[in-house]
Amino acid sequence: MAGRFGFGAGSAAESMTVVNTPSQDLALTNFAYCAPTDLNKFASTGSKHVFVLVGDSVVLTLRAHQTIPSNHIALNAIQRRHTRVSSGDQISVRVFLPPDNFKLALLRLELDFVKGKTNRTEQLDAVLLGQQLQKKFIDQIMTTGQRVSFEFYGTNYTFTVNQALLEGQDDSKGLDRGMISRETYFVFEASPNSGIKIINQREAASSKIFRHKEFNLQKLGIGGLSAEFTEIFRRAFASRVFPAHVVNKLGIKHVKGMLLYGPPGTGKTLMARQIGKLLNGREPKIVNGPEVLSKYVGETEKNVRDLFADAENDQRTRGDQSDLHVIIFDEIDAICKSRGSTRDGTGVHDSIVNQLLTKIDGVESLNNVLLIGMTNRKDLLDEALLRPGRLEVHVEINLPDENGRLQILQIHTSQMKENSFLAADVSLQELAARTKNYSGAELEGVVKSAVSFALNRQISMDDLTKPLDEESIKVTMDDFLHALHEIVPAFGASTDDLERCRYYQFHIVLLLTVTASKEQPAFCILFDYPFMRSESFVLQTILFLKNSIQVGDMHCLLMGIF
Numbered sequence: 001m002a003g004r005f006g007f008g009a010g011s012a013a014e015s016m017t018v019v020n021t022p023s024q025d026l027a028l029t030n031f032a033y034c035a036p037t038d039l040n041k042f043a044s045t046g047s048k049h050v051f052v053l054v055g056d057s058v059v060l061t062l063r064a065h066q067t068i069p070s071n072h073i074a075l076n077a078i079q080r081r082h083t084r085v086s087s088g089d090q091i092s093v094r095v096f097l098p099p100d101n102f103k104l105a106l107l108r109l110e111l112d113f114v115k116g117k118t119n120r121t122e123q124l125d126a127v128l129l130g131q132q133l134q135k136k137f138i139d140q141i142m143t144t145g146q147r148v149s150f151e152f153y154g155t156n157y158t159f160t161v162n163q164a165l166l167e168g169q170d171d172s173k174g175l176d177r178g179m180i181s182r183e184t185y186f187v188f189e190a191s192p193n194s195g196i197k198i199i200n201q202r203e204a205a206s207s208k209i210f211r212h213k214e215f216n217l218q219k220l221g222i223g224g225l226s227a228e229f230t231e232i233f234r235r236a237f238a239s240r241v242f243p244a245h246v247v248n249k250l251g252i253k254h255v256k257g258m259l260l261y262g263p264p265g266t267g268k269t270l271m272a273r274q275i276g277k278l279l280n281g282r283e284p285k286i287v288n289g290p291e292v293l294s295k296y297v298g299e300t301e302k303n304v305r306d307l308f309a310d311a312e313n314d315q316r317t318r319g320d321q322s323d324l325h326v327i328i329f330d331e332i333d334a335i336c337k338s339r340g341s342t343r344d345g346t347g348v349h350d351s352i353v354n355q356l357l358t359k360i361d362g363v364e365s366l367n368n369v370l371l372i373g374m375t376n377r378k379d380l381l382d383e384a385l386l387r388p389g390r391l392e393v394h395v396e397i398n399l400p401d402e403n404g405r406l407q408i409l410q411i412h413t414s415q416m417k418e419n420s421f422l423a424a425d426v427s428l429q430e431l432a433a434r435t436k437n438y439s440g441a442e443l444e445g446v447v448k449s450a451v452s453f454a455l456n457r458q459i460s461m462d463d464l465t466k467p468l469d470e471e472s473i474k475v476t477m478d479d480f481l482h483a484l485h486e487i488v489p490a491f492g493a494s495t496d497d498l499e500r501c502r503y504y505q506f507h508i509v510l511l512l513t514v515t516a517s518k519e520q521p522a523f524c525i526l527f528d529y530p531f532m533r534s535e536s537f538v539l540q541t542i543l544f545l546k547n548s549i550q551v552g553d554m555h556c557l558l559m560g561i562f
């Protein structure tokens, strides 16, 4: 990560004399203090806070205090213990510039009393404590292993940072640290034999719901979707980490349904599957819309009911302790078209939609289910299904941007790179720049096609029995460039959509040929179809027009109704 340790460019370490924090109140802020003139020295333009690396491991927020002499830094006892210095010692201090995306997704803290071993026992409410710590230490940087003292309801405690996870962080390297934000999720553990009991949070709550501490999407094989993943996590899972009675007390209702929508091949299914794998408990059920449909009367409704049977049993027998059941519904538009929109006259679709609504939101509704629906055609779905309480969180998964494309290419070439099959001339950065409008699936296709060119070079058509020389297989930049000709982006449209695009393009051409005249050079064509909203559709249409008719100097204005 660029600037993982984020030291200010050219900033040299200053050697400062350690003094005690001026007051007990200030000691509990976890700030380090220095003379106002020194603060100016460390301040970097544009940043709200001044962060300094004190010693070699801990990053503290530096504040000015009138009583501190120049060239001195005030550290409280816990900070001095952590950095292994005493008052009067010298310590190195240097500016720390937080890199981008430095917000902590999760902070796991071990709690203890400041006074060490006592005979006290204390119950700490994890929800209240989390809120307090968030408020008190917002924007501060926490590093694994760091100890911090704080006051909570009149008692002084310390916490030790056991885990500090950034979204997308490769936690196998170096120190883990990040900044506390409003989104940071706190998990508390009591120090063994401390006498502290944490209530209102299942023990190590996050590990209850998430199997791994892994938040690295690239390791999970998902590229370019970290913003979408963060949104899904916040909306659909954050509340589920708390036990049912707290959720009831807070009056929160879990999100029971979520819709991932967007062009084909952009990773919707991939994302839903990986979320399912991350969760503890049951394997998610994955079904496909058309699969659930049956030609027999009542059979489809039964198939829908069966999907929820396990969750119902679990809720009946284990109540609030029931596991979370994730049901992933691919191509949900196949069975959840707007009621009354299908012309089969049977009303079958209507009753399927009703069946689903009852399970998610009706009198028999379940609280232990998360339904993840996926579609390329959100516009086709029954409105009722998308209301709050149902598939209420809508996350658009779009074609990846350049950075996303780079991540996807890295994911799909990582194995060949590890095994030295990737030639040195391959620039994934350049490929990412040249693959505008490619979906994730198409990028995977490009990699496969490039590999096939490389393998083909090794095969001798004259003698197919000739042994292959594994060592000399190299996928080169040329192979990728050939692959780009073979795999062209469908600008996120399915074959169906493409056919429809061609159909409409043909009609636009007709319209233009009929109406075009020198006196009437500008045309306004209104699009009212969602698949026409993409910039690439408009561009393709313009190209198509240019090639199809002699439009001369005619200007054509294409507009979409969004």
Ligand SMILES: Nc1ncnc2c1ncn2[C@@H]1O[C@H](COP(=O)(O)OP(=O)(O)OP(=O)(O)O)[C@@H](O)[C@H]1O
Residues within 6 Å of the ligand: 221, 222, 223, 224, 225, 263, 264, 265, 266, 267, 268, 269, 270, 271, 330, 374, 375, 376, 408, 411, 439, 440, 441, 442, 444
């Ligand atoms: N963001 C991505 N990161 C890495 N691989 C991706 C990504 N998007 C797509 N792929 C690759 O393309 C394959 C197909 O994608 P996926 O089935 O998840 O797309 P989808 O959006 O669900 O498409 P559809 O709407 O057609 O079902 C994935 O298995 C994966 O190999």
